Amino acid sequence: MSDQIKHECGVAFIRLRKPLSYYQQKYGTALYGLNKLYLLMEKQHNRGQDGAGVATIKLDIEPGKRYISRHRSMASNAVADIFEYIQKKFADVEKEYPEKMKDAEWLKENISFTGEVLLGHLRYGTHGKNSIENCHPFLRQNNWMTRNLVIAGNFNMTNVDELLQQLYELGQHPKEKADTVTVLEKIGHFLDSEVQGLFDQFKREGNDDNIQISKMIGDNMDVAKILRKSAKNWDGGYTIAGILGHGDAFIMRDPSGIRPAFYYIDDEIVVATSERPAIQTAFNIPLDKIKEVLPGHALIIKKDGSVSEEQFSEPKEKKSCSFERIYFSRGSDASIYRERKQLGRLLCPQILDAVGNDIKNTVFSYIPNTAEIAFYGMVEGVNKYVKQYQRDRLLNRDDKITDEELSEVLSLAPRVEKIAIKDVKLRTFITQDADRSEMVAHVYDTTYGLINKGADTLVVLDDSIVRGTTLKQSILKILDRLGPKKIVVVSSAPQIRYPDCYGIDMSRMGEFVAFEAAVSLLKETGQEDILLDAYQKAKASAELPKEDVENYVKAIYSPFTDQQISDRIAKIITPKEINAEVHVIYQTLDNLHKACPDHLGDWYFSGDYPTPGGNKVVNRAFANWMEGKNQRAYM
Template sequence: MSDQIKHECGVAFIRLLKPLSYYQKKYGTALYGLNKLYLLMEKQHNRGQDGAGVATIKLDIEPGKRYISRHRSMASNAVADIFEYIQKKFADIQKEAPEKLADAEWLKEHVSFTGEVLLGHLRYGTHGKNSIESCHPFLRQNNWMTRNLVIAGNFNMTNVDELLQQLYALGQHPKEKADTVTVLEKIGHFIDTENQGLFDQYKREGLDDNREISKLIANDMDVAKILRKSAKNWDGGYTIAGILGHGDAFVMRDPAGIRPAYYYYNDEIVVAASERPAIQTAFNIPMEQIREIRPGHALIVKKNGKITEDMFSEPQERKACSFERIYFSRGSDAAIYRERKQLGRLLCPQILDFVNHDIKNTVFSYIPNTAEVAFYGMVEGMHKYVKKYQHEELVKLGADITEEKVAEILQVAPRVEKIAIKDVKLRTFITQDADRTEMVAHVYDTTYGLIKKGTDTLVVLDDSIVRGTTLKQSILKILDRLGPKKVVVVSSAPQIRYPDCYGIDMSRMGEFVAFEAAISLLKEMDREDVILDVYQKCKDSQKLPKEEVQNYVKEIYAMFTDQQISDRIAQIITPKNVNCEVQVIYQTLDNLHIACPDNLGDWYFSGDYPTPGGNKVVNRAFVNWMEGKNQRAYM
């Protein structure tokens, strides 16, 4: 992606189903769980640039001894930083008493992080504060073991104000206005309620030993019921993992399946993560054995090892995030790899029309590095077209066939080259705006001598165009130096027109070049009345319940075809003083759905939000833009 969207969060969960001594004997280390958690997190490092955190819980620990451990980091290499911190504890033991490293029970009793339940988190703050306090996992602590809660997640709630009011109504006084706090406290409240209800029940049944009651509560807690009550009014996209102090654990996924979650279990371990290949790699598990947590369901692992997948909220129409498939998730997932190639193939008819089917004078390339897989698909599509062309031309020869004519036809082939090269070592460290712009222009380099000046059309594939800034400030200037007659920038994703509110760093209207293009066209037509009318509708809608709100921002785009907006985008991203013509092609929504049939969440392209809160957020984002407020439209 030429315009970097930093990413979203990721989770990693492991529950060891055997005693630590089992792993010591079979795998040669009692740190089996920690080692696997490290792998799970590193293999999802693409999901967190702002920080990371790890928490573990030890099962069946005597009162008075620490059983919850947590460490978080905001270092640039946060995952490595955390595990270096943990590893140092064992390095010290290695120096002082190396035989203790083989004593699993001693390690569990004396060394932190040697628990059977492990939770890791990779954080990207979509638009909020960036501090160690914002890093997951979060803790809600209590002297009753069964009232402790650790959570970490990949989520955003659109209705934080509403959820806060519900907490106020319960008599709580949250310390800040944030969805992480509301989620933690809402689940925590119903954990407290479940505890108290069971306690009262056992007292009524005549039990007097509170220690025995505590054990019964730990055994009988209904985690699914707790989650059903907690999530009743949540509006958002989420994968949330949690551990109760006594050892019950869960991983829950929103009813529309917006955010991804996968899991696997056998008689040794239960593992869950945001991305399937992380589980495949860390545990050497075939893809077919890994399951996806169903929308509206929670993977629940009881302290006794019982594993269920329970519904906590009625599943809605599945709207799994298509941007996961286009860009966010690693392309090492077999299904995602195939889908990205298909996205590239489906663009071929549009591209061929734009270059007038002139394969001979067209060079095909891509903008590294995330568009590479879609580029392979596009190249396959071009080869398929050329084979068809050659077949038709050979048939046309009929009786006029000669060796020279056949050779000429068979020489036709797509010209595929690596033109743009990303200089990953270059850093735009200079702070003055003018100097920074000059430095940004050199983040990409190019391969010289491949373009026939004034003759060739250069087609470059990007996986998405969000702001168009890097194209304008860097890439197009560099490509123009090669002397192409025309540059066609192709996006394997449709036009990004609307903000995300479910966990992706796309929250402000003014950052979308498609929105800038539509506004520009309206102003050029002297139709600013449309802008003002949408503003008033959006402003009025903020007073309505979210269930009654519709997306009025769609009206900004309604007067134009997709190609009209693409043509204006081409004008916007074309730098001054370039000699080549610049055109822009975007993927169509229909083709996106063909390529990614199981992940139809497309609200950032279509404006069709999967939850009622999404419509409220997009309208508020437009109001913020109109009023010059540089802030996201949800808490």
């Protein structure tokens, strides 16, 4: 999208179900798991470029030997940096003891990261919280093997204050007010309780061999019970992967299915990722063999390699994030590709109306590369209209058509061009506003000579318009130099009106051009009292239980139609100095649901949050805006 927004995050999990020697013999390397983990992470590189991390656990290691390895990086290419660090360990072995590279057991005993359980994470930071300490996986260490915990996830909790208070009441004192810390410590607390409960049970049953008891604890640990207790009061969207020190592992998904999670199992491997194509590509797996973790369920992999999918929380109405389909996930997923094309097709009636059905004098293009697939769908839709137009002109007439008219009708076709090209080498590093605005105006280059000046309408498709800043400061100015009489900016997503609180970096009301448009219209029509009323309700609701709170910000948009807000957005984003008329078209909510019928999570468009904490967040975000506070509305 032309206005970049960030998304948190991506996970990649692998459990090798055979000894490392098996992979050495079959695939020629004991590093099979590491190689596949690297592929899974690179194939999800779109999900996080602010940092990455890897953790591995070795099974059945003798006491006194390291069995947990972890490395995190914030390098510009963090995934490559991590695996270069890991690979160097094996390069040193190959240089000094080349024969050892074929000895899987020796590598496991002597070289870190040669484990059977592997977990990778890709991260986008939010609101400046971007340090190595914020990079997953997180590690909770203990001398008891079964009490060690590694987690990494794609999640945001809306009720961090409530969860922190519960940790205080349990006697804990977390070092930081963050959802990552609360999740880690909450699972860790009930992990400790499970271990202690089993220890006491086996002692009561007359077992005095603590070494044997420790093994029995690992064999009998009820991971689903730990997750049920841990997640009891969580409010948010999450996919969380975790590994316990002795080898049990899990991948859990929130009850509304907000965040994505896919997995594949065969007799050699269990693999889970945030995106399906990563598994397809890395393992050459047919689409129908890859499954989705059910909402409110966890995929649990025991140390012995057995796998089950168990419910840890009552599933709710499925509200999978539609932004995953519109923008974040890679379009190489077959269903996402089809959905994005359909989003483009469904926009055609609005586009044709905006250009007066004048195909001959309209040029169709798109802005960021992520809009390309939807653009293909839009062009298909326009082509369908052209064919129908040709059919009507040729068949529904009484007189004979002339050769000139026939040529004109048959030659009609959409004019499809690559108009704007982003200059990826240009960095707007200058911080002074005036100078920076000048630099931003040159982030995109254009293709000259394709527009008939003063005659053509230029239609440009974007996959979403969030702030409109890049359009105003850069793109529209550049496009206007081409001389179109009209520029129609089309968004394949509906108007973003509300903050996200489940993993997308969109949390402040003032960042949304749709909100700016609604406020502008309220002031222009003398309805500013609606703002004050919504603010008073939002403030009053701050002390209420989240279950009793409504989204009071909806009232700000209710006096106006979608088209009125779109027209005001066009006015806001139009630079004063350009000559072309600017028109803005947004996808409708109904068409979004038609295109993405299995991903109905649309709270950033509709304000209908799938969890009670979402209403708390949107009201807090609005109150912050009214009070002039430029801060995040959730932890």
